[in-house]
Amino acid sequence: MTEKIWKDRGEFNKEKVLEYSKKLGISPEVVAILDKRNINLDTFFSSELSLPNALLIKDMEKGVDIAKGFCDRKLKIAVINDYDVDGATSGVIMKEALKVVGGESFVLTPKRTIDGYGMSKRLVDLAKEEGAELIVTTDNGISAFEAISYAKGLGLTVVVTDHHEVHKDKGLDVLPEADAVIDPKRSDSEYPFTDICGAEVALKFSCVLFAKANIDNDVRKKFFRRFTELAAIGTVCDVMPLVEENRSLVKMGLHYLELSQIIGIRQLLRFQEIEPEKITASDIGFRIGPCINAMSRIYDDTDTVLRFFEEKDHIKSKEIAKILFDANEERKNYSESSKKMALKLYDPSLPISIIYIPNENPAVMGIVAGKVKDETGHPTLCLTDIEDGKIKGSGRSTSDYDMFERFSRYEDKYVNFGGHPGAIGITIDKEKLSEVTELINKDAAGMVFKKETLVDLYLSMKYVSDRIILDIDKMEPFGEGNPAPVFCDDTMYLEYAKEMGKDGKFRRLSLCDDYGNKREAVYFGDAGEFDNYISEFFGNPKKEELYNEFVPSHLPVSFLYSPKFNYWNGNRSISFVIKDYMVRG
Numbered sequence: 101m102t103e104k105i106w107k108d109r110g111e112f113n114k115e116k117v118l119e120y121s122k123k124l125g126i127s128p129e130v131v132a133i134l135d136k137r138n139i140n141l142d143t144f145f146s147s148e149l150s151l152p153n154a155l156l157i158k159d160m161e162k163g164v165d166i167a168k169g170f171c172d173r174k175l176k177i178a179v180i181n182d183y184d185v186d187g188a189t190s191g192v193i194m195k196e197a198l199k200v201v202g203g204e205s206f207v208l209t210p211k212r213t214i215d216g217y218g219m220s221k222r223l224v225d226l227a228k229e230e231g232a233e234l235i236v237t238t239d240n241g242i243s244a245f246e247a248i249s250y251a252k253g254l255g256l257t258v259v260v261t262d263h264h265e266v267h268k269d270k271g272l273d274v275l276p277e278a279d280a281v282i283d284p285k286r287s288d289s290e291y292p293f294t295d296i297c298g299a300e301v302a303l304k305f306s307c308v309l310f311a312k313a314n315i316d317n318d319v320r321k322k323f324f325r326r327f328t329e330l331a332a333i334g335t336v337c338d339v340m341p342l343v344e345e346n347r348s349l350v351k352m353g354l355h356y357l358e359l360s361q362i363i364g365i366r367q368l369l370r371f372q373e374i375e376p377e378k379i380t381a382s383d384i385g386f387r388i389g390p391c392i393n394a395m396s397r398i399y400d401d402t403d404t405v406l407r408f409f410e411e412k413d414h415i416k417s418k419e420i421a422k423i424l425f426d427a428n429e430e431r432k433n434y435s436e437s438s439k440k441m442a443l444k445l446y447d448p449s450l451p452i453s454i455i456y457i458p459n460e461n462p463a464v465m466g467i468v469a470g471k472v473k474d475e476t477g478h479p480t481l482c483l484t485d486i487e488d489g490k491i492k493g494s495g496r497s498t499s500d501y502d503m504f505e506r507f508s509r510y511e512d513k514y515v516n517f518g519g520h521p522g523a524i525g526i527t528i529d530k531e532k533l534s535e536v537t538e539l540i541n542k543d544a545a546g547m548v549f550k551k552e553t554l555v556d557l558y559l560s561m562k563y564v565s566d567r568i569i570l571d572i573d574k575m576e577p578f579g580e581g582n583p584a585p586v587f588c589d590d591t592m593y594l595e596y597a598k599e600m601g602k603d604g605k606f607r608r609l610s611l612c613d614d615y616g617n618k619r620e621a622v623y624f625g626d627a628g629e630f631d632n633y634i635s636e637f638f639g640n641p642k643k644e645e646l647y648n649e650f651v652p653s654h655l656p657v658s659f660l661y662s663p664k665f666n667y668w669n670g671n672r673s674i675s676f677v678i679k680d681y682m683v684r685g
């Protein structure tokens with residue numbers, strides 16, 4: 101078991117909290133949580149979609165002008181996107197936006213197994229064969245130096261739209277040879293918020309393009325609605341922080357998704373048994389996104405994904421949604437068996453887990469690494485065989501280990517490498533595996549990784565009111581950068597436990613404080629681990645007693661929880677969902 105740590109998010113300013121609580125009509129507890137997270141209280145609850153001026157992104161105007169010129173002259177345009185969700189949504193937005201202003205555009209998507217990530221020479225050749233004279237990239241291109249030079253050599257014009265990090269040399273931006281390079285992460289770009297996804301860059305591009313082409317307001321509105329849905333899906337699936345403009349974009353996108361214009365989405369929601377009017381960012385991130393990604397992961401099929409977003413016919417849409425749904429079920433099976441294998445091979449004595457799993461599907465390594473990391477608390481890289489004695493994998497890191505930077509230190513040992521602090525992709529020669537494992541772990545020697553949970557507010561359960569829960573709801577959409585709040589109660593005692601749910605795999609816990617305030621809570625985590633924990637600290641007889649409903653146990657255990665409404669027979673009551681537990685010393 102990894103050591104667990106509960107860490108307070110920090111201080112809040114009492115006067116400021118009371119002032120804003122009055123001003124916003126939000127309970128002070130919830131305002132305090134936001135203040136501890138350094139959230140801008142003036143804009144957080146605003147319902148307007150406030151987007152900074154898109155023209156502040158360097159080359160935006162130049163790129164749009166180039167594209168509009170090709171549309172006006174009816175020259176063919178290839179949109180080269182990427183195979184993940186952000187790639188797909190950004191590609192659809194770009195292709196359709198160019199069509200609206202009269203362009204002849206089509207999408208080319210890299211094949212995971214042939215092209216790897218992003219634009220390749222093969223795709224440039226394809227674009228040329230199809231008669232394209234302009235290539236517009238979405239969600240990739242900023243590092244496609246070779247393919248872009250190649251395209252330029254063939255006489256093509258290239259406009260890059262991307263959101264990935266810009267390659268640096270001695271601290272200076274190194275850009276590809278394209279005619280316009282639109283990326284908010286360029287150091288000479290003045291756009292104030294850079295954590296936007298590729299689909300959001302494409303959305304901004306389309307807004308500027310529509311304005312330049314004097315597109316009719318009604319048409320603009322219709323497409324803006326559709327593009328907002330797509331960009332919201334891209335934002336959530338690319339794990340952008342749900343703050344600032346991303347928050348308002350996703351909020352609006354979720355609202356539109358309740359009555360989605362994208363028929364495929366409506367069908368997929370049905371297969372996933374998600375009620376459209378209750379759709380959340382986590383539904384998009386954990387249930388819709390994986391279905392879209394599964395098509396390329398399992399079958400390297402991106403055409404079906406494009407059709408999924410574009411098909412207008414209900415029956416065909418339903419068929420496509422079913423294909424995506426099934427692919428995801430298959431992906432789940434793959435990753436479940438790989439995960440079990442990986443956990444068997446996991447070596448707890450090493451700070452960084454580098455796990456080779458023979459002959460698995462390389463496309464699920466990232467998912468598996470993420471699961472192993474969550475379970476063990478250690479940064480994890482999972483690799484499996486590809487061709488020619490090479491192994492390929494993905495890594496997922498914890499917040500205190502910059503995996504990209506640390507692995508970059510030995511870049512000469514790899515065949516292929518890329519990523520960011522939280523995740524990497526890597527290919528190495530199999531024979532180098534033990535050397536790399538040793539180097540990386542030597543470099544990380546002495547680092548201790550603990551399962552750390554951030555506590556938003558210390559608040560005894562007895563102070564949780566209906567109003568607090570209603571105000572927490574107003575903090576939605578939850579996700580990266582804006583997680584659902586976690587409360588800590590360190591005043592209660594554990595009195596009774598009871599099995600609940602199918603096969604008794606969950607727990608109902610009865611708690612009481614020194615003044616006789618009683619609360620009921622539920623625990624949906626690993627009940628076996630919970631029982632072991634209690635026996636370990638208090639002994640087995642005490643654990644047995646805990647399950648005896650006639651003897652209160654009075655065990656000093658603190659809880660992390662989130663309060664929820666429970667609806668039963670038309671009545672609403674407050675229930676407490678336990679996230680974690682710890683014995684008070």
Ligand SMILES: [Mn+2]
Nearest residue numbers: 186239298338
């Ligand atoms: Mn992206």
